[in-house]
Structures are given as C-alpha cells and as structure tokens.
Amino acid sequence: MSVLANIIVAFSKPEDAKSIKNILMRNGFEVIAVCTSGAQVLSQMEELNCGIVVCGYRLTDMLYSELRDCMNAESAMLMIASPNKWSADAPQDVVCLPMPLKVHDLVGTLEMIVQTQARRRKKLRQQPKQRDEKQRTVIDKAKALLMERNSMTEEEAHRYIQKCSMDSGTNMYETAQMVISLM
Template identity: 35%
Template sequence: MEMDKVIVAFESPKSCERVREIIESSGTAACIICRSAAEVKRTVSKHHISTVVCGFKLPDESAQSLFEDLPPNCAMLMVAVQGMLDLCQNDDIFLLASPVSRGDLVASVRMLIQMGHRLEKFVRPQRSEEEMALIDEAKSLLMERHGMTEEQAHRFLQKKSMDSGAKMVQTAKLVLGGQ
C-alpha cells in the first residue's frame, strides 16, 4: 500500500524541515513541502492530497484564506503559537499550539489522514474535462461582466452551488444561460 502524503507549508524553512522530519520518521506519511499558498493549491489538486499542515500564514496568503480555496475533503492542521491560533476564526481548521510535542503532532496528523480516508467515500468523483471547461467558461464570463478576479468568480460559483444545493457544473450552465 502506498504511503499517505501530506503537505507541509510554513514560512520558515526550518519549521518545514522539523515538521517533515517528525511526520516522516514516525512512518505516518510522506511529506511534500510547499513554500506558498499558491503552491499548496496546485499540489493539492494535482496529487489529491487531503491533509495540509501549515503555520498561521504563508508568504502569499493567510492559512485561513488558503483553507477556503481547498477542496471540501481537504483538512488543515494549523501549528502556531497560541496567540496566533486565537486569531483563527474558522472552526473547520484544526489547531495545535507550538511548541508542539512529537507525539501530539503525529497523533493529530494521523487523525486527519484517517478522516480523509473516511471522507473519500463520500466525495464526488473528479470532474470531466468538459465539466471543467464549462466552469472555466462561466468564471471567465463573471470576470468579464462583473470585474471579478478568477478566485472571486470561483467562490461565487461555489457559494451559489452550495446555497441552491446544485452541482457547480449546473450553476456554471445557469451563469452561461443554458440548462
């Protein structure tokens, strides 16, 4: 069986290496180190990774903002000093105060990986290229007509889909004026 993979993303290279060493030496998972939120997003979608271990912020974005852009089956473990954790306003992000013990870090990552395995059973299959093209076309239209960024257009489609209980592809078709 292939070893689970987790993303480790901290501003400090030293923190990345320390966390990677603890997770990998315990046999919990293989780590992919990312240096920015943009890199995390690309890596999550490319490798279908369901666990991200990170600090309070990355060079290009806060962890909370990054979490909102991750797929619903992706869990986040934020490791930071308690004062920073107190600023986190998203109850879906798992928090671990540093300095953290090896045992607490390993136990937390293992728990999130197990949750990810359970969620995989309920997460919809990946979209087809045709569906992705429809969504991209709807985003382009929103960007052009309403001056949205790509991220804003994506969130708009996500929110409308969730509010109506429709799939994102159906919402994209509505935006494009079709059925």
C-alpha cells in the first residue's frame, strides 16, 4: 500500500537524497521527486497545491529556512539534520528529526505529517465556501423571486435553492441563476 502525499526529497548530496527516497519507498511512501537545490523543489511544488518536503539543513542554493519561506502554507517540511543546526532556531512549522536517523522515527513522523495534512484538507472541505458579492446578490435575487411568486419565507426559498442545487449537482449560485432565468 503506497501513501499518496506528494513527497519531495531534497538533499545537497544526491546519494543522501536517493537513500532517503529508497527508505520511504520501502515503507510504502510514494516519492514524486528527488532534488538537490531549493529551486528544483520550488519548481516541483508549483504543480502541487500541497506536499511534503523531506530535506537537509542546507541545499546547494539555500538553507531549509529560506526554502520554507518560499513554500505555500499548505505544504509541510520535515528537516533531517544534526540537532546543533536547528535546536535553537527551527521555525515552528518545520518538523525536525536528528541525525543519525532512525528509520522508524522517519516513517512514524512522516505518517503523522500525512495524517495532519489529510485532517486539514478535510476540515477545509467541510467549511462553507465563501461567496463573492456578485454570487450573494444573485442568490438573494432568486430567493426574493421565490418568496414573491411562491409565497415562501426566506428560509424556505433558501432550502429550495439548496435542494435543487444538490439534486442537479450544481452549486447554489448556478441554481439561483437558473431560478432567475426560469422566472
């Protein structure tokens, strides 16, 4: 069973990156890229809306902290380095593992990060989508029409649009547009 998490492995030494990639793949993780520079990581991440970067303290062109500053907020970073490199100044949003590395620590920590990202994505999906002013205006206009022509309360009109939206597989804005065009 492979874990889908958009994992990018980045170390300045290609042999370090390949050995970490092999460890992860043997433990069921899918690694989408192996990089030696921060620029390569950022290039790979452009195509992803979230991912996990497993990296060392220093890449060929930047430090882990500079890379983290360039990554989007939805992405996570797991930095593997000697504790004296990060113990005092590691950013709060970077998970750090000490060298020498224990395989079960790496696997367990990565599983925890993957689960945290999955929970965060699920929570975001469950939040109601924010509508812009134009969409709210169209929905309010459709509700007003339903209230006027069908003697509905605002709540009944809202539920009607909501139910039609779910039944037709469209969002409320599109459904409101249809209601307006039909009336």
